[in-house]
Amino acid sequence: MDDLTLVTRLLDGDEVAFRDLVTRYHRSLVRIARYYVVSESSAEDVVQETWLAVLRGLANFEHRSSFKTWLFSILVHRARSSGVRERRTVTLDFSNESTVAESRFDQRGVWCEPPVPFTDAVDSRLTNGPLAALVRECIAELPEPHQAVITLRDVEGLSTTEVASLLELSDANVRVILHRARARVRTAVEARWEVQPS
Amino acid sequence: MGGAAIVKLRPSPLVCRQAVELMSDYLDGALSGRDTRRLEKHLAVCESCRTYLEQLRLTISLSGSAGPDDLEPAALAELVDVFRKFRGGPDASSENDHA
Numbered sequence: 068m069d070d071l072t073l074v075t076r077l078l079d080g081d082e083v084a085f086r087d088l089v090t091r092y093h094r095s096l097v098r099i100a101r102y103y104v105v106s107e108s109s110a111e112d113v114v115q116e117t118w119l120a121v122l123r124g125l126a127n128f129e130h131r132s133s134f135k136t137w138l139f140s141i142l143v144h145r146a147r148s149s150g151v152r153e154r155r156t157v158t159l160d161f162s163n164e165s166t167v168a169e170s171r172f173d174q175r176g177v178w179c180e181p182p183v184p185f186t187d188a189v190d191s192r193l194t195n196g197p198l199a200a201l202v203r204e205c206i207a208e209l210p211e212p213h214q215a216v217i218t219l220r221d222v223e224g225l226s227t228t229e230v231a232s233l234l235e236l237s238d239a240n241v242r243v244i245l246h247r248a249r250a251r252v253r254t255a256v257e258a259r260w261e262v263q264p265s
Numbered sequence: 266m267g268g269a270a271i272v273k274l275r276p277s278p279l280v281c282r283q284a285v286e287l288m289s290d291y292l293d294g295a296l297s298g299r300d301t302r303r304l305e306k307h308l309a310v311c312e313s314c315r316t317y318l319e320q321l322r323l324t325i326s327l328s329g330s331a332g333p334d335d336l337e338p339a340a341l342a343e344l345v346d347v348f349r350k351f352r353g354g355p356d357a358s359s360e361n362d363h364a
Contacts, residue, residue, distance in 0.1 A: 082348060082352075085348045086341065089336070090341065093340070093341075115343065115344060115347060119351065123351070165282065165286070166285065166286060172280075176281055176282035177281050178313040178314075181313035181317075182317045184320070185320055195327065198327055199330045202327040202328055217328065221325050221328035222328050222329055224329060227295065242293070246286070246289035246290065249289050249321060249324060250285070250289070252324050253317075253320050253324045256320075257320065
Protein backbone atom coordinates (compact mmCIF):
# COMPACT_ATOMS: atom_id res chain seq x y z
CA MET A 68 0.00 0.00 0.00
CA ASP A 69 1.47 3.39 -0.93
CA ASP A 70 2.21 6.21 1.51
CA LEU A 71 -0.62 8.41 0.31
CA THR A 72 -3.23 5.74 1.03
CA LEU A 73 -1.74 5.08 4.46
CA VAL A 74 -1.64 8.80 5.24
CA THR A 75 -5.30 9.17 4.25
CA ARG A 76 -6.21 6.28 6.53
CA LEU A 77 -4.08 7.67 9.32
CA LEU A 78 -5.98 10.95 9.07
CA ASP A 79 -9.11 8.91 9.77
CA GLY A 80 -7.44 7.54 12.90
CA ASP A 81 -6.53 4.11 11.48
CA GLU A 82 -4.04 2.49 13.89
CA VAL A 83 -3.06 -0.18 11.37
CA ALA A 84 -2.01 2.54 8.92
CA PHE A 85 0.10 4.11 11.67
CA ARG A 86 1.76 0.76 12.41
CA ASP A 87 2.48 0.23 8.72
CA LEU A 88 4.10 3.65 8.32
CA VAL A 89 6.11 3.27 11.52
CA THR A 90 7.34 -0.15 10.44
CA ARG A 91 8.14 1.05 6.92
CA TYR A 92 10.30 3.98 8.01
CA HIS A 93 11.69 3.04 11.40
CA ARG A 94 15.11 1.81 10.35
CA SER A 95 15.77 4.75 8.02
CA LEU A 96 14.59 7.25 10.64
CA VAL A 97 16.86 5.80 13.32
CA ARG A 98 19.83 5.73 10.97
CA ILE A 99 19.39 9.35 9.97
CA ALA A 100 18.82 10.46 13.56
CA ARG A 101 22.07 8.74 14.54
CA TYR A 102 23.93 11.14 12.29
CA TYR A 103 22.99 13.92 14.71
CA VAL A 104 22.68 12.39 18.17
CA VAL A 105 25.13 10.56 20.41
CA SER A 106 23.42 7.23 20.98
CA GLU A 107 20.94 4.71 19.67
CA SER A 108 18.56 5.47 22.53
CA SER A 109 18.66 9.22 21.79
CA ALA A 110 17.89 8.36 18.18
CA GLU A 111 14.90 6.25 19.24
CA ASP A 112 13.66 9.19 21.34
CA VAL A 113 13.97 11.53 18.36
CA VAL A 114 12.02 9.06 16.19
CA GLN A 115 9.26 8.89 18.81
CA GLU A 116 9.08 12.73 18.97
CA THR A 117 8.97 12.78 15.18
CA TRP A 118 5.93 10.48 15.01
CA LEU A 119 4.14 12.58 17.61
CA ALA A 120 4.89 15.69 15.51
CA VAL A 121 3.59 13.84 12.43
CA LEU A 122 0.34 13.00 14.23
CA ARG A 123 -0.04 16.61 15.34
CA GLY A 124 0.82 18.11 11.95
CA LEU A 125 -0.73 15.62 9.55
CA ALA A 126 -4.02 17.49 9.19
CA ASN A 127 -2.06 20.52 7.96
CA PHE A 128 0.29 18.55 5.68
CA GLU A 129 -0.27 20.14 2.28
CA HIS A 130 1.40 17.55 0.04
CA ARG A 131 3.78 20.14 -1.42
CA SER A 132 6.44 17.48 -0.96
CA SER A 133 6.03 13.71 -0.63
CA PHE A 134 5.04 12.39 2.80
CA LYS A 135 8.45 10.76 2.98
CA THR A 136 10.33 14.03 2.46
CA TRP A 137 8.08 15.79 4.97
CA LEU A 138 8.66 13.01 7.52
CA PHE A 139 12.44 13.16 7.10
CA SER A 140 12.47 16.94 7.36
CA ILE A 141 10.63 16.75 10.71
CA LEU A 142 13.08 14.10 11.89
CA VAL A 143 16.17 16.05 10.82
CA HIS A 144 14.90 19.23 12.48
CA ARG A 145 14.33 17.40 15.77
CA ALA A 146 17.51 15.35 15.60
CA ARG A 147 19.57 18.45 14.89
CA SER A 148 18.12 20.21 17.95
CA SER A 149 18.84 17.16 20.12
CA GLY A 150 22.37 16.96 18.72
CA VAL A 151 22.98 20.59 19.64
CA ARG A 152 21.72 19.93 23.19
CA GLU A 153 24.02 16.91 23.44
CA ARG A 154 26.89 18.95 21.96
CA ARG A 155 27.45 16.27 19.41
CA THR A 156 30.06 17.20 16.79
CA VAL A 157 29.98 15.57 13.38
CA THR A 158 33.17 15.24 11.41
CA LEU A 159 32.92 14.84 7.68
CA ASP A 160 35.94 13.63 5.78
CA PHE A 161 36.28 14.80 2.20
CA SER A 162 39.88 13.74 1.63
CA ASN A 163 40.85 12.25 -1.68
CA GLU A 164 41.67 8.74 -0.52
CA SER A 165 41.03 5.86 -2.94
CA THR A 166 37.87 3.85 -2.42
CA VAL A 167 39.44 0.61 -3.64
CA ALA A 168 42.55 -0.77 -1.92
CA GLU A 169 45.74 0.26 -3.72
CA SER A 170 46.94 -3.35 -3.54
CA ARG A 171 44.22 -4.33 -6.02
CA PHE A 172 46.00 -2.35 -8.77
CA ASP A 173 49.45 -2.68 -10.32
CA GLN A 174 51.87 0.22 -10.71
CA ARG A 175 50.09 1.44 -13.84
CA GLY A 176 46.75 1.56 -12.01
CA VAL A 177 45.36 -1.52 -13.77
CA TRP A 178 43.53 -4.22 -11.82
CA CYS A 179 45.89 -6.96 -10.64
CA GLU A 180 43.22 -8.43 -8.37
CA PRO A 181 40.06 -7.73 -10.37
CA PRO A 182 36.53 -8.03 -9.00
CA VAL A 183 34.59 -11.22 -9.61
CA PRO A 184 30.87 -10.89 -10.44
CA PHE A 185 28.69 -11.35 -7.33
CA THR A 186 26.49 -13.68 -9.27
CA ASP A 187 26.07 -15.04 -12.78
CA ALA A 188 22.32 -14.75 -12.46
CA VAL A 189 21.57 -11.21 -11.37
CA ASP A 190 17.85 -11.70 -11.95
CA SER A 191 17.64 -14.72 -9.68
CA ARG A 192 15.43 -13.97 -6.68
CA LEU A 193 17.07 -16.88 -4.85
CA THR A 194 20.46 -15.21 -5.10
CA ASN A 195 19.34 -11.64 -4.66
CA GLY A 196 17.46 -12.30 -1.41
CA PRO A 197 20.56 -13.16 0.62
CA LEU A 198 22.60 -10.59 -1.31
CA ALA A 199 20.05 -7.87 -0.45
CA ALA A 200 20.21 -8.92 3.23
CA LEU A 201 23.99 -8.66 3.12
CA VAL A 202 23.81 -5.21 1.51
CA ARG A 203 21.49 -4.02 4.32
CA GLU A 204 23.84 -5.49 6.93
CA CYS A 205 26.83 -3.71 5.38
CA ILE A 206 24.98 -0.37 5.25
CA ALA A 207 24.27 -0.69 8.98
CA GLU A 208 28.02 -0.91 9.64
CA LEU A 209 28.93 2.32 7.84
CA PRO A 210 29.95 5.47 9.76
CA GLU A 211 26.89 7.63 10.57
CA PRO A 212 27.31 10.30 7.86
CA HIS A 213 27.65 7.60 5.20
CA GLN A 214 24.61 5.78 6.58
CA ALA A 215 22.50 8.93 6.58
CA VAL A 216 23.37 9.82 2.99
CA ILE A 217 23.06 6.32 1.53
CA THR A 218 19.81 5.76 3.40
CA LEU A 219 18.19 8.92 2.07
CA ARG A 220 19.55 8.53 -1.46
CA ASP A 221 19.67 4.79 -2.24
CA VAL A 222 17.33 3.23 0.31
CA GLU A 223 14.61 5.88 0.28
CA GLY A 224 15.23 7.19 -3.22
CA LEU A 225 15.43 10.93 -2.54
CA SER A 226 17.32 13.02 -5.10
CA THR A 227 20.85 14.23 -4.41
CA THR A 228 19.50 17.78 -4.12
CA GLU A 229 16.81 16.73 -1.62
CA VAL A 230 19.43 14.91 0.47
CA ALA A 231 21.73 17.94 0.34
CA SER A 232 18.95 20.26 1.39
CA LEU A 233 17.84 18.03 4.29
CA LEU A 234 21.33 17.50 5.65
CA GLU A 235 22.47 21.08 4.88
CA LEU A 236 25.32 19.91 2.67
CA SER A 237 26.27 20.91 -0.85
CA ASP A 238 25.28 18.61 -3.73
CA ALA A 239 28.98 18.01 -4.38
CA ASN A 240 29.60 16.92 -0.78
CA VAL A 241 26.61 14.57 -0.88
CA ARG A 242 28.03 12.99 -4.02
CA VAL A 243 31.45 12.53 -2.39
CA ILE A 244 29.95 10.89 0.70
CA LEU A 245 27.64 8.76 -1.43
CA HIS A 246 30.54 7.61 -3.59
CA ARG A 247 32.50 6.57 -0.50
CA ALA A 248 29.51 4.90 1.11
CA ARG A 249 28.56 2.88 -1.98
CA ALA A 250 32.18 1.82 -2.51
CA ARG A 251 32.46 0.68 1.10
CA VAL A 252 29.27 -1.33 0.89
CA ARG A 253 30.42 -2.94 -2.37
CA THR A 254 33.78 -3.83 -0.79
CA ALA A 255 32.15 -5.27 2.35
CA VAL A 256 29.71 -7.31 0.27
CA GLU A 257 32.56 -8.54 -1.94
CA ALA A 258 34.57 -9.65 1.09
CA ARG A 259 31.69 -11.65 2.60
CA TRP A 260 29.77 -12.81 -0.41
CA GLU A 261 32.45 -15.19 -1.69
CA VAL A 262 32.17 -17.42 1.35
CA GLN A 263 28.38 -17.78 1.00
CA PRO A 264 26.68 -20.47 -1.03
CA SER A 265 25.14 -19.10 -4.21
CA MET B 266 50.62 29.18 -16.73
CA GLY B 267 48.79 30.18 -19.95
CA GLY B 268 50.61 27.39 -21.80
CA ALA B 269 49.44 24.77 -19.32
CA ALA B 270 45.81 25.76 -19.89
CA ILE B 271 46.13 25.54 -23.66
CA VAL B 272 47.67 22.06 -23.58
CA LYS B 273 44.40 20.56 -22.14
CA LEU B 274 43.09 19.59 -25.57
CA ARG B 275 42.78 15.85 -25.44
CA PRO B 276 41.89 14.14 -22.14
CA SER B 277 44.27 11.38 -21.18
CA PRO B 278 42.78 7.87 -21.14
CA LEU B 279 41.67 6.54 -17.77
CA VAL B 280 43.28 3.67 -15.94
CA CYS B 281 41.18 1.33 -13.76
CA ARG B 282 42.20 3.03 -10.49
CA GLN B 283 40.79 6.33 -11.77
CA ALA B 284 37.76 4.77 -13.46
CA VAL B 285 36.34 3.28 -10.25
CA GLU B 286 36.35 6.72 -8.62
CA LEU B 287 33.98 8.07 -11.30
CA MET B 288 31.41 5.28 -11.28
CA SER B 289 29.08 6.46 -8.51
CA ASP B 290 28.60 9.84 -10.23
CA TYR B 291 28.31 8.06 -13.57
CA LEU B 292 25.41 5.93 -12.34
CA ASP B 293 23.69 9.08 -11.03
CA GLY B 294 24.22 10.92 -14.33
CA ALA B 295 26.26 13.49 -12.42
CA LEU B 296 29.47 13.18 -14.41
CA SER B 297 30.56 15.88 -16.90
CA GLY B 298 30.23 15.02 -20.58
CA ARG B 299 33.99 14.84 -20.86
CA ASP B 300 34.41 12.41 -17.97
CA THR B 301 31.45 10.36 -19.17
CA ARG B 302 33.15 9.89 -22.54
CA ARG B 303 36.46 9.01 -20.89
CA LEU B 304 34.80 6.46 -18.63
CA GLU B 305 32.72 4.89 -21.38
CA LYS B 306 35.81 4.59 -23.57
CA HIS B 307 37.56 2.77 -20.75
CA LEU B 308 34.58 0.54 -19.97
CA ALA B 309 34.39 -0.50 -23.62
CA VAL B 310 37.79 -2.18 -23.33
CA CYS B 311 37.94 -3.20 -19.63
CA GLU B 312 35.90 -6.17 -18.51
CA SER B 313 37.05 -5.89 -14.87
CA CYS B 314 35.79 -2.32 -14.62
CA ARG B 315 32.49 -3.38 -16.22
CA THR B 316 32.23 -6.00 -13.48
CA TYR B 317 32.95 -3.38 -10.82
CA LEU B 318 30.30 -1.08 -12.30
CA GLU B 319 27.76 -3.92 -12.35
CA GLN B 320 28.55 -4.75 -8.70
CA LEU B 321 28.03 -1.12 -7.77
CA ARG B 322 24.77 -0.94 -9.71
CA LEU B 323 23.52 -4.15 -8.04
CA THR B 324 24.55 -2.89 -4.59
CA ILE B 325 22.61 0.35 -5.13
CA SER B 326 19.49 -1.37 -6.44
CA LEU B 327 19.50 -3.88 -3.57
CA SER B 328 19.92 -1.05 -1.02
CA GLY B 329 16.44 0.10 -1.89
CA SER B 330 14.84 -3.35 -1.78
CA ALA B 331 12.36 -3.98 0.99
CA GLY B 332 13.44 -6.31 3.75
CA PRO B 333 12.27 -7.36 7.17
CA ASP B 334 12.57 -4.31 9.35
CA ASP B 335 14.48 -4.28 12.60
CA LEU B 336 11.72 -2.62 14.58
CA GLU B 337 11.46 -4.62 17.76
CA PRO B 338 8.00 -5.43 19.11
CA ALA B 339 8.65 -3.39 22.27
CA ALA B 340 9.62 -0.32 20.23
CA LEU B 341 6.55 -0.72 18.02
CA ALA B 342 4.36 -1.06 21.11
CA GLU B 343 5.81 2.18 22.51
CA LEU B 344 5.05 4.01 19.29
CA VAL B 345 1.53 2.61 19.10
CA ASP B 346 1.11 3.87 22.64
CA VAL B 347 2.11 7.36 21.44
CA PHE B 348 -0.59 7.03 18.77
CA ARG B 349 -3.27 5.87 21.23
CA LYS B 350 -2.45 8.63 23.70
CA PHE B 351 -2.59 11.18 20.91
CA ARG B 352 -5.93 9.84 19.67
CA GLY B 353 -7.24 9.63 23.18
CA GLY B 354 -6.16 13.16 24.05
CA PRO B 355 -8.89 15.45 22.76
CA ASP B 356 -11.75 12.97 23.12
CA ALA B 357 -10.50 10.53 25.71
CA SER B 358 -13.92 10.36 27.36
CA SER B 359 -15.59 8.95 24.29
CA GLU B 360 -12.90 6.33 23.64
CA ASN B 361 -12.46 5.26 27.28
CA ASP B 362 -15.99 5.85 28.50
CA HIS B 363 -15.73 3.48 31.47
CA ALA B 364 -12.58 5.14 32.85
